[in-house]
Each structure stands twice: as C-alpha cells, then as structure tokens.
Amino acid sequence: MHSSTTTGFFDITTEQGLLRTSIAVTLFIACIGIAFGLASGSFSIVFDGVYSLVDASMSGLSLMVVRLITSHASSLQMSRKLRERFTMGFWHLEPMVLALNGILLSGVAIYALINAVSSLLEGGRHLEFGIAMVYAALTVTACVTIAVIEGKANRKLRSDFVAMDVKGWVMSASITAALLIAFCFGYAVQGTSLEWVSPYIDPAVLALVCLVIVPLPMSVVRQALADIFLVTPGDLKQHVDVVAQAFVERHDLQSYRAYVAKVGRSREIELYFIVPPQMAAKTIEQWDAWRNEIGEAIGGEGPNRWLTVVFTGDPEWAE
Structure with missing residues (x-):
C-alpha cells in the first residue's frame, strides 16, 4: 500500500507528479552542489546549487498553483470558503508564477555574473578540479535524464509549468556541461606552462554561462506578462x-x-x-x-x- 502511494505521488504521467519528481531531484542536486562547491572552492558550483534551490522553490509554488487550478476546475478537494472567495478560478495565478520564476532565475544569474567579473578582476580563485569534475559529471547526467523524462511526458500534458521546468533542466545541464569542460581543461593544464590560467577558469566560465542564461527565461516572462495584462491572442x-x-x-x-x-x-x-x-x-x-x-x-x-x-x-x- 505504501509503495503504490509513493508511486502515485511521483507519477510522471501527471503534471503534479512530474513537478514533485522535479522538486525532489532539484533539491538533491542543490544540496550536493553547495557541498561540492564549498569543498572544491568553486563559486560556479555554489551558484549552480543556489540556482537549483531557486528553481526548486518556484517548482513548489507552481505545484501549489496547479493543485488550485485543477481542484477548482474539477470541484474536488476545494473548501467552500475558498471557492466562494475565488469564484472566477485560479487561472490568473499561473502567468504570475511563470513571470516570477523567469525574473528570479535571470536575477540570480545577473548577481552571479557580477560576482564572476569581480573575481576575474581580483585575479581569480584556486579550486580542486578533481572534486569539481566528479560533481559536474553526476549533475549533467541527472539533469539530462530528468529533462528527457519531462519532455516526453509533456508531449501529452502540454503544461506551461512543465515546459518551463524542462527549460530549467536544459539550462542546468548546459551550465554544468560547460563547467565540466572547463574543469577538465583546468585539470589537464596542471603542471604545464598554462597552469597560470587555472585561477581564472572558474569565474570566466561562470561569467560566460550567466551571459547565456540571463536572456533565456525572457520569452516566458514576456508571454506571462501578456497573459497578466489580458493581451488578446x-x-x-x-x-x-x-x-x-x-x-x-x-x-x-x-x-x-x-x-x-x-x-x-x-x-x-x-x-x-x-x-x-x-x-x-x-x-x-x-x-x-x-x-x-x-x-x-x-x-x-x-x-x-x-x-x-x-x-x-x-x-x-x-x-
């Protein structure tokens, strides 16, 4: 009985099950990201963990809105008082959450970009490339796996929340893949004439990744704002x-x-x-x-x- 309940809770054929699964995986990656980042001395890995935490919190908020929308639409598990206060439903919350999600993710990336530039100007930072490479390899595998699973499931669900979540996983996979390449390069140049570039690898890659990330959620934010302002499609x-x-x-x-x-x-x-x-x-x-x-x-x-x-x-x- 307990097993079937757990399976239903993380049912990847439903919108809510997908979001729950995504939140669980994101929290796990965020925790190990911050731990590995502190252990290796890599601010880019710490940023990856913080980025994942923000993503997980927004996925949790998305899940709450999905529950409200589906409960109101099906007249199930909705208190009478809540239904009387929101007689027009909860659809209006969806674009608000999507806009907030995109703005927060871009904001985190802008903050990290500023820190990366500051670190470059100060001469970079040294880090343990071996530890960083292990984290990057594990995280890329996890991100790609969950993105593929959600993408396939959303072909039938056609959920904006899941679509945004897939974009988040693709961005996370891209970030960490770039970090993995950089860490491999940094590890390879140790003891060579190029070792002097090692301190600059972490902040330089972080800056490049942030420049790519900042504009990515903007299309979602633009569409969400159009919905909020009732722009006629x-x-x-x-x-x-x-x-x-x-x-x-x-x-x-x-x-x-x-x-x-x-x-x-x-x-x-x-x-x-x-x-x-x-x-x-x-x-x-x-x-x-x-x-x-x-x-x-x-x-x-x-x-x-x-x-x-x-x-x-x-x-x-x-x-």
Whole structure:
C-alpha cells in the first residue's frame, strides 16, 4: 500500500507528479552542489546549487498553483470558503508564477555574473578540479535524464509549468556541461606552462554561462506578462471572429462583439450577439441550443475554457 502511494505521488504521467519528481531531484542536486562547491572552492558550483534551490522553490509554488487550478476546475478537494472567495478560478495565478520564476532565475544569474567579473578582476580563485569534475559529471547526467523524462511526458500534458521546468533542466545541464569542460581543461593544464590560467577558469566560465542564461527565461516572462495584462491572442481572436460572423449570417442576426483573452492555460471568451428587434420570441431551450452550437463551433471544451454567450437587442449591453 505504501509503495503504490509513493508511486502515485511521483507519477510522471501527471503534471503534479512530474513537478514533485522535479522538486525532489532539484533539491538533491542543490544540496550536493553547495557541498561540492564549498569543498572544491568553486563559486560556479555554489551558484549552480543556489540556482537549483531557486528553481526548486518556484517548482513548489507552481505545484501549489496547479493543485488550485485543477481542484477548482474539477470541484474536488476545494473548501467552500475558498471557492466562494475565488469564484472566477485560479487561472490568473499561473502567468504570475511563470513571470516570477523567469525574473528570479535571470536575477540570480545577473548577481552571479557580477560576482564572476569581480573575481576575474581580483585575479581569480584556486579550486580542486578533481572534486569539481566528479560533481559536474553526476549533475549533467541527472539533469539530462530528468529533462528527457519531462519532455516526453509533456508531449501529452502540454503544461506551461512543465515546459518551463524542462527549460530549467536544459539550462542546468548546459551550465554544468560547460563547467565540466572547463574543469577538465583546468585539470589537464596542471603542471604545464598554462597552469597560470587555472585561477581564472572558474569565474570566466561562470561569467560566460550567466551571459547565456540571463536572456533565456525572457520569452516566458514576456508571454506571462501578456497573459497578466489580458493581451488578446491574435490566432484565438481570429478563430472566434470567423465562428461568430458565420453564426450571425446563418441566423440573420445584426452583429456581434467578441472579447477574448488567454490567462495561463485558460481561454476566456465572451460573445455578445445583437438580435434584431423584430425577431420572434424564443424559448429557453432554443436559446440554449444556439449557445451549444456556438460552443461546438469554437471548440476546446473543457475545464480550462470559459465561454460566455449573450443575446441582446440593445448594442450598449455588448460594449
């Protein structure tokens, strides 16, 4: 019983299970990274550990938001008080967390870059390349493995949180791979005429890695900010316009107004149809049949689609 529960907790076929697995592996890598970094005297390894800790904390926050979104959508495990306070759901938290995640990761990299440049100007630092190489090899293997597992699973899940997490693992693998190459070079030049470059290897590689990392989360941050500010996605608006215009022509209505937004994984659509004053009265069943027709034409029905369809004879209600 205990084994099946543990398996379910880290079920890599679910969004929450993947995030839990990622958090566990990240915390492990972070702890050994900081320990190995202090033991070898490498600030770049310490940075790698701190970067992993920030990533793990944001994955934990992402997991909390995922639980809130899925619980509200399925009406399961959600307290009545919480549901009454957030009647519109928790979709709006997703882009906030994604933006915070990207900004924090870039911020950590900027801070490390400043420290790396400062270390270079001070003459670099000496470190134990053997210990550093062992850490780098183990970490690259772990990062690549978890990135591949999450990437394959997310082909079906299509989760923004998991996608961001995969990017984080790819970045971590790239960072550590660069460190491994540098440490191997540093180890190889010991006792040679190039040994003088040894103190500069750690801060120089860290600076280069940070320059690569800083802009990487920006595309996610940009999309998250667009969701926060309810920027209308062009492709979804175009699709809704085509469906609404065809509906107006098919049923001889006057016109329509469409309001579309993407908030995290949700698609929020409001449609107002202007009905001619001379149109004959309809029953509730007939109006609902029209709403069903619109919903089927738009598609994407599910817990993450918020569709409102209004029929009115007064254009002011649609503005």
